[in-house]
Amino acid sequence: xxxxxxxxxxxxxxxxxxxxxxxxxxxxxxxxxxxxxxxxxxxxxxxxxxxxxxxxxxxxxxxxxxxxxxxxxxxxxxxxxxxxxxxxxxxxxxxxxxxxxxxxxxxxxxxxxxxxxxxxxxxxxxxxxxxxxxxxxxxxxxxxxxxxxxxxxxxxxxxxxxxxxxxxxxxxxxxxxxxxxxxxxxxxxxxxxxxxxxxxxxxxxxxxxxxxxxxxxxxxxxxxxxxxxxxxxxxxxxxxxxxxxxxxxxxxxxxxxxxxxxxxxxxxxxxxxxxxxxxxxxxxxxxxxxxxxxxxxxxxxxxxxxxxxxxxxxxxxxxxxxxxxxxxxxxxxxxxxxxxxxxxxxxxxxxxxxxxxxxxxxxxxxxxxxxxxxxxxxxxx
Numbered sequence: 386x387x388x389x390x391x392x393x394x395x396x397x398x399x400x401x402x403x404x405x406x407x408x409x410x411x412x413x414x415x416x417x418x419x420x421x422x423x424x425x426x427x428x429x430x431x432x433x434x435x436x437x438x439x440x441x442x443x444x445x446x447x448x449x450x451x452x453x454x455x456x457x458x459x460x461x462x463x464x465x466x467x468x469x470x471x472x473x474x475x476x477x478x479x480x481x482x483x484x485x486x487x488x489x490x491x492x493x494x495x496x497x498x499x500x501x502x503x504x505x506x507x508x509x510x511x512x513x514x515x516x517x518x519x520x521x522x523x524x525x526x527x528x529x530x531x532x533x534x535x536x537x538x539x540x541x542x543x544x545x546x547x548x549x550x551x552x553x554x555x556x557x558x559x560x561x562x563x564x565x566x567x568x569x570x571x572x573x574x575x576x577x578x579x580x581x582x583x584x585x586x587x588x589x590x591x592x593x594x595x596x597x598x599x600x601x602x603x604x605x606x607x608x609x610x611x612x613x614x615x616x617x618x619x620x621x622x623x624x625x626x627x628x629x630x631x632x633x634x635x636x637x638x639x640x641x642x643x644x645x646x647x648x649x650x651x652x653x654x655x656x657x658x659x660x661x662x663x664x665x666x667x668x669x670x671x672x673x674x675x676x677x678x679x680x681x682x683x684x685x686x687x688x689x690x691x692x693x694x695x696x697x698x699x700x701x702x703x704x705x706x707x708x709x710x711x712x713x714x715x716x717x718x719x720x721x722x723x724x725x726x727x728x729x730x731x732x733x734x735x736x737x738x739x740x741x742x743x744x745x746x747x748x749x750x751x752x753x754x755x756x757x758x759x760x761x762x763x764x765x766x
Contacts, residue, residue: 388568388632395537395643400566400635402628405437405527407565408479409444415523415562417477420446421470423490424481425454428529433570437481437527449473451493454482457660457667458489459546460503466493470522477523480561483582484533484667487526488541491559494522495541508540508555508744518558526561529570531621531634532582532668534589534642536564544661550739551657566639568631576622577669580717583618583634585668587611587713588652588675589641594693595686596648596748603647608696610640615697615713622717648748651678651740655762658739663728672719673726674765679707681761685750723766733762 389401397414399407412420422441428434429452438448451469454462470478470493480490496503498520505515526536535541540555574582590610593603614637620630655678656670679686683703691702699705720726737758740746746753753761 388629396560396562396564398537398564398566398639400632402567402569402632404565405567405570406440408437408440408525408527409446411525411563411565412444412446412477412479415477415525417523417525418446419473419475420449420477420479420525421473421475421493422450422479422481423454423466423493424450424452424486425456425483426452428452428482428486431573433529433573434481441479449475454485454489456485457544457551457664458485459544461546462489463492463496463503463543467496470497475522477525479525479527480536481527481529483528483530484535484542487528487533487535488543490526491524491535491561492541492543492554494524495554495556495559497522503543503554504545504552506554506556508553513556516556518556521556521558524559524561526564527570528564528566528635528638530574530578530582531571531631531638532585534586534638534640536561536566537639538642542657549661551661551743553744566635568628568635571631571635572625572628574625576625577718579622579625580719581666581669581672582638583614583621583668584672584675584714584717584719586634586638586641587614587618588668588671589645589649590614590637591675592650592652592748593641593644593647595682595689595750596650597685597750598648598748600647603644606640607644607647608693610637610644611693612697613637613640619713619716649745650749651681651746651753651761653745654740654743654749654753655765657743657745658736659723659728661739662736663731665726665728669719670726672714672717673723675714676707676710677761677764679710681757682750728766731766733759737762
């Protein structure tokens with residue numbers, strides 16, 4: 386099967402090895418002539434970034450880059466990025482990287498034309514309608530990991546540097562106009578990042594599939610996304626040069642982020658505050674807490690996960706699926722607990738309060754409260 390395709394759902398996606406060469410065409414399609422490439426500090430010096438800047442320059446787009454992006458991007462990063470965008474007279478953003486680069490790039494494009502402060506656009510009620518939609522700059526997204534799926538998302542996660550809370554900034558128009566999914570860009574990922582980002586995609590699909598909300602389209606996408614991760618993440622982890630596995634994982638990442646329109650749950654409700662306070666890798670944190678959350682939600686999801694297990698070729702219904710997750714984590718070198726992840730003496734009450742305040746709690750199959758969430762967090766530790 387050839388992993389080379391153009392899709393128009395949920396936006397224009399160009400999938401295939403070597404398709405970063407189309408960055409000039411993608412920018413033209415999005416209406417950009419002078420884009421700012423936004424990426425993170427780690428990627429800024431890598432060959433794939435230099436090669437992309439060369440392609441931009443060859444296409445007459447210049448080679449402007451902003452890379453002051455932290456692993457958990459903050460409002461300070463947004464402010465600096467918007468200043469670079471405005472000072473450079475740019476007309477669009479190429480969001481390049483993993484979740485941090487993609488999320489920050491999207492918010493820079495969003496905020497560059499706004500007059501209100503960032504937190505006025507948090508994903509609460511209809512706050513997104515406060516934005517001047519016509520002032521949102523176009524975005525081309527180029528993922529270099531296969532996990533967050535932010536390249537097909539209408540939101541970004543930004544950490545409030547004062548409160549250490551992760552906030553979701555939402556607007557329908559920060560869905561990138563064009564996405565280039567080139568699996569060759571993910572070949573250089575360290576194995577630990579391949580594992581963590583891959584399990585992030587798995588968590589997105591799993592929580593969307595288990596969410597009690599009604600969205601059968603997302604349900605189907607989530608189920609097939611789980612299958613792709615099951616089949617191809619171990620291959621990508623074992624051999625980073627396996628282009629087929631890398632391409633399938635890029636598809637799974639986009640599917641997870643499309644599916645979680647149906648909702649997320651306790652996995653993300655826990656991992657958001659843990660990551661914001663303790664600076665753990667988001668996808669790895671998701672993987673660490675996944676089995677405990679499955680156990681927590683079992684009364685509400687046992688039948689549903691039995692059906693998923695059957696589709697995935699896993700015997701034993703819910704128990705078989707639970708054991709599969711544990712074995713996959715072990716295979717990928719994921720720590721067995723938050724303690725093993727390096728979290729010592731956390732402020733449990735503060736983490737629980739933040740978890741209950743996280744938008745992801747609304748999609749959890751079992752209602753979360755202070756008592757059961759405290760017990761869940763202690764079990765994860």
